[in-house]
Structures are given as structure tokens and as C-alpha cells.
Amino acid sequence: MTPTVSIQHLFKSYGDKAVLNDISLDVFPGQIIGYIGPNGAGKSTTVKILTGLIPDFEGSVTINGLDLREHPLEIKRMIGYIPENAEIYDVLTPMEYLQFIGRLYDLSADTVRERAEQMLAAFGLKDVLDQRMDTFSKGMKQKVLITSGLLHNPSLIVLDEPLSGLDANAVIVMKEIMSRLAREGKTLFYCSHMMDVVEKVSDRIMLINRGRIIADGAFEELRKNSGDSLEKIFAQLTGETNLEGEADKFVNAFES
Incomplete structure (x- = not known):
């Protein structure tokens, strides 16, 4: 099977600071990849390269067999x-x-209206289709943003904290949307700090730290060696094992 995404020996630096250090991965149709890591690990840089926002990098990136540079x-x-x-x-x-x-994306007005009405109705926005968005909450705007990213029926969907601002019901709907898109053969590249969601929706989890992928596998595979939850796996593999102690320090500041 041809991978939807193939990244080989990807390097990216800003000045003397190496952000990505020899990243290689293949992602296949129908997979939901949970791409996680601490702040500054290289997640956003990977996403920006994948989506063409950063054209200057070393290594190769192909999407559906096409070279990203060409x-x-x-x-x-x-x-x-x-x-x-x-x-x-x-x-x-x-x-x-x-x-x-x-x-x-060269979609006809009729196609857009038909898709938009159906997609936004799923998020409970059918009654505000023709209202200006300057009165919308962050969650309402996020629902429109999600719809805009899926409107053209893409084969690769890159999600960077897509649940930000959504209410509980919308999160449930979005998780189901992701699962159904994967079953239809779409490839989802999902970046998030919401470990419980990543754990539940991802077929495969990649943990990046300091510009390198340090874990890659299904949740059950990662759990065998590193802990019972994705949060514990994350903490152990990134070297942050005393997080409860750090919380104690924070709260104890009130006693000083």
C-alpha cells in the first residue's frame, strides 16, 4: 500500500537551533495518527512543513506520491x-x-451550500448560517473552521488541537467524525495535548521530543513498557516523572 504521507530524514533548524532532527515516518490511508510531544518538541514545525507553510527544510516529504517541493x-x-x-x-x-x-477549491456554489448546510447542522449551527460571525463564541467559530477544512473532501486531514473551544457534545461529534473519515480511507494527522482523546481515537501514536520521534506504535504496544495511561507514558518518555511534585510546589507557594 502506498503511504499517504512519507517523510524521510526531515531536518529543520532556526539559526543554530535544531527543531527537527532526522524525522522519518510513513502514514497510510485509513490511519489516525496521534502526534504528541511537549511544547517546543517540533510538532507545529512538522505540521507547517506538511501543509506547505514552511517550504525551507532538509529531507523529503511526499503526499500521495507527489513531492512537496515540486x-x-x-x-x-x-x-x-x-x-x-x-x-x-x-x-x-x-x-x-x-x-x-x-x-x-473550485467547488460550485450549490455544492458548497449543500455540504455546508449538512455539516454545520451536525454542529448545531443550522439556524445561524446567515448571521455574521463577529457575534459568535470561540467554539462556534471553531465549528465553522472545522467545516472549512473538510469542505473539499480532502484525502489528508491535518488537525492541530481541533477541539479547542468546543463544548462536550461537539467534542463527541468531532471524535465520531474523525473515526468515520478514517473508515472511509482518509488519513488523519492529529496533534493534541488532550491525551485522553488521542488515546481513544488514534490507531497509532507518535511521540516526538527534542526533534526526534522517541515512540511509535498503537497505544496497547506503548502501554506494555511505559505505563497504564498515555499521560504516564508521555511523562516517562519525556523525562517528566515528578509532575505531582511540581503541582505541590505550585500550591505550597500560598503557604510561604
């Missing part, structure tokens, strides 16, 4: 990107914004 625009059309925070044109209505996004 076919950047063609590859971007295959990718759905859902970031944690993004500027959204909130003077527009959700439908106006999604029509704008649809035009970027």
Missing part, C-alpha cells in the same frame, strides 16, 4: 488543515465564508 499547490488541494487558532473573516456569515473557501 507540487506544492497540487498537494495543498489534497489537504484539509484545521488549526487551533486561525483568523476567520468574522464580518462574514458562515455561508459567505464557506462559499469563499469553496471557490479556492
Whole structure:
């Protein structure tokens, strides 16, 4: 089977600081990859390279068999990107914004309206399709952002903290959406600090630390050697094993 994503010997530095240090991985259709790591580990840089936001890197990246350097625009059309925070044109209505996004992917206005109505209805936004988004909460805007990233039916979906701001019901819906997209053969590259969600939805978990992948496998495989929960695995493999002690220090500050 041809991998959806193939990264080979990826390096990226900012000045003298190495952010990615020889990252190699293959991700296949139908997989949900949980890509986790501490702040500064290299997660966001990996995502920005994958989505074409950082064109300057060493190594090779191919998406659906196409070289990212040689076919950047063609590859971007295959990718759905859902970031944690993004500027959204909130003077527009959700439908106006999604029509704008649809035009970027050569979708007809009728196709956009049909998909948008159905997708936003799943998030409980059917009644506000034609209201300006400057009055929307963060969670409502996030639902529109998620819809915009999936509107063109991409084969690779890159999610960077996509559940930020969502209410509990919307989180449940989004988790089910992710599972169903994977069953349809989509590839999902999921970055998050929400370990309980990563643990439940991911087929395969990759832990990056200091620019290197230090663990790669299904949750059950990782649990055999490192702990009962993904949080404990994360703490042990990143060398942060005294987190309860750090919490004690914080709270004890009130006693000084």
C-alpha cells in the first residue's frame, strides 16, 4: 500500500537551533495518527512543513506520491488543515465564508451550500448560517473552521488541537467524525495535548521530543513498557516523572 504521507530524514533548524532532527515516518490511508510531544518538541514545525507553510527544510516529504517541493499547490488541494487558532473573516456569515473557501477549491456554489448546510447542522449551527460571525463564541467559530477544512473532501486531514473551544457534545461529534473519515480511507494527522482523546481515537501514536520521534506504535504496544495511561507514558518518555511534585510546589507557594 502506498503511504499517504512519507517523510524521510526531515531536518529543520532556526539559526543554530535544531527543531527537527532526522524525522522519518510513513502514514497510510485509513490511519489516525496521534502526534504528541511537549511544547517546543517540533510538532507545529512538522505540521507547517506538511501543509506547505514552511517550504525551507532538509529531507523529503511526499503526499500521495507527489513531492512537496515540486507540487506544492497540487498537494495543498489534497489537504484539509484545521488549526487551533486561525483568523476567520468574522464580518462574514458562515455561508459567505464557506462559499469563499469553496471557490479556492473550485467547488460550485450549490455544492458548497449543500455540504455546508449538512455539516454545520451536525454542529448545531443550522439556524445561524446567515448571521455574521463577529457575534459568535470561540467554539462556534471553531465549528465553522472545522467545516472549512473538510469542505473539499480532502484525502489528508491535518488537525492541530481541533477541539479547542468546543463544548462536550461537539467534542463527541468531532471524535465520531474523525473515526468515520478514517473508515472511509482518509488519513488523519492529529496533534493534541488532550491525551485522553488521542488515546481513544488514534490507531497509532507518535511521540516526538527534542526533534526526534522517541515512540511509535498503537497505544496497547506503548502501554506494555511505559505505563497504564498515555499521560504516564508521555511523562516517562519525556523525562517528566515528578509532575505531582511540581503541582505541590505550585500550591505550597500560598503557604510561604
